[in-house]
Amino acid sequence: MVYKDEQLDEEKVFKDPVHRYVHVKDRVIWDLIATPEFQRLRRIKQLGTTNLTFHGAEHSRFNHSLGVYEIVRRIIFNFRNEPHWNTKERLLCLCAALLHDLGHGPFSHSFEKVFKLDHEDFTQQIILGRTHVHTILEKVERGFSQKVADVIAKTYEDKLVVSLISSQIDADRMDYLQRDAYFTGVSYGHFDMERILRVMRPIDDQVVIKSSGMHAVEDYIMSRYQMYWQVYFHPVTRSAEVILSKILHRAKYLFEKKYRFKLEPTHFISFFNERPVLDEYLKLDEAIVFYYFQLWQEEDDPILRDLCERFMNRRLFKYVEFNPNQQMNQWMELYRLFQEAGIDPEYYLVVDSSSDLPYDFYRPGEEEERLPIHLLMPNNELRELSRQSDIVESISGKKRTDHKLYFPADIVSSMQDGKKQRILELLDNGGAKKHVN
Template identity: 50%
Template structure:
């Protein structure tokens, strides 16, 4: 149990934990923001908590690090970055747009600590290889984030409760988008928020992709609070456009990279095969991943979840590479040694050929349940269709005229108007690389199958061969 602190300033004045400032601000050196400034005792205590330190052991970009070798950064560094962007927003708002009368739309700096804690902790519920892990074991990192904040068993909760008994739930409600102040919610979660701004710049830096950069300083400068949230000065429109385009390019070139998606498929199938073997009772003591058993049994608690990180899974994958089960061993080899599946784009016309392609793959000895997959990755670069009936609707980006009136971004920007409401991405069919490059040791009897399969794949596309034979 963490002891409770009383802070006394010179002269014997006692201050509350909520307002306690460090005697000297602490800084973290950062390649994106140069310095990250920590001024509150509660923020430093949260950073030093067990649950937050765990984020050092979870990669921000998951399998993308197998394509962009510099992308070894963690959820820890990203979370610090989101905190720092939020801190700068709060400083700007307090300096330039402080509230003067209740309801005037200005910034109430009493909200600062809530915003900073929500920014710092917004990703604390992510698991190892989070999105793939969620798909296999049906976890929800946002729900687990809220549980970490509100469970009395966690260090994070004990720290937050020292601010006030209701503070953990208040911070959780920001992340859940139910907090009553829309300014605080939009700082953390909107179409242009501290989370997105940090991960775009950070991911661009570590992947070495220059097109993911934008003018953060200018965007922060033109942000301003108003009664219903956050707007941007009209003269800052081009900086906002640049951000929208940068986000679009990062999704197309990094987040939707076909090899990264291929490795996610391999990871998904690897965990799926391990789960299947365990459920069928076909595992021996050398195989059993004890820290994963609560998830295989669908009876995990928060402590089980917090025991997992990327390193835990990697250790099990190394063991599984020696498994007597050929599929599990091969999938572990493919993931650990970066042997991605190949893929081809398909559409509504060529989709009908997928069953035949699976038959061809099966005929040469591959289990199509584990060596084929379909995946679609689509992103909406900008959504101007605000729908209040949606559980957690995305707010529009509002530009503010000098007279205080607001105009939605796509009504002013021809560039954004051209991409608004348009999904971008593709659908891919994943298959073993051996179908196109069988190698010299492949049985000659299978060569006609390989030739036929290759006839369907051209320039990364699945082509329509109907009537071509």
């Protein structure tokens, strides 16, 4: 079809704080950006509750998706004369990059866990269903939407195309590390992306890095490591996520118990029933969720009311370090004491765990299989990154896990009976310090 190669009369640009400009020349890309499904991403924050820790983190999935598209656009421009690159895949790569996060819901991963959802599944439903996005993709050529969905699902036959959007050094990660660092105001996520783009080379079914660019990749790997532990897994952000999750769990529980909400939670009903259809999913964004949280501060149920008031006004839980292998007896006693004090431990005594594997060179066949980063040596030999880099080798295959125990310090402090002292002793066990948010 003509639409496949149709160009705009003049190039459109988006001013971007990370990449300076996002360039759009293809009619397909311009039309996809204008769809309601893509515009919805303006109403989904990239970092969920992180703005309660880093107040600048107000950027959206819309920002990020444009950024990933721009990085892929630059990569394939650099690849245009490479013998291993199939120029016919250009538009497919651009569309998949732009749409890769299309199925994210409000507060993303926290929301998914509560309602047992998968944003990648919804991404594919949007691309393949009766949507504006699907209609535009099918104008390119019949079956083009399926190709885009396959790239995002990592099942597309050309693995080189998949690797641009999903690998250990892909456009997705390169954008969110820099973008999240910019908006949170931290320095950890910065690395020399310009250098990495210059030394990327397409080889068969993967992108490799010229050996001369190894130090830029080391910097990228360490940036990723630092961002996860200093930003993404920040304990205060996790406190907000704990409360968010407990609000949704409580609302779902009350709905199942036929509790009479002051306002029927219409937008949540299909989620409470764990049967959301696509149209209902697309109607639920963070503005709608905040609307209900605001109203639920006036509910009769004391737990839902309190949790919503905490979330909306940033009265978060405090936390102590927690070792589940050594402190389960203390946790069980705390659980009992909370129950006896009339504080429901299901909502007010929560263990949260975060773990990350910053780089892994070989996990064939496992869930979330990670393909290694290869260096292209001067003699054209491929060498796996950690075999050449002492820095990367030191963290390769090492999974780090962190556990925190969250609780409402204000409620504990207001207790009057003898249980208060014992609870405080258990929380201080082993010299653990109660952290102030």
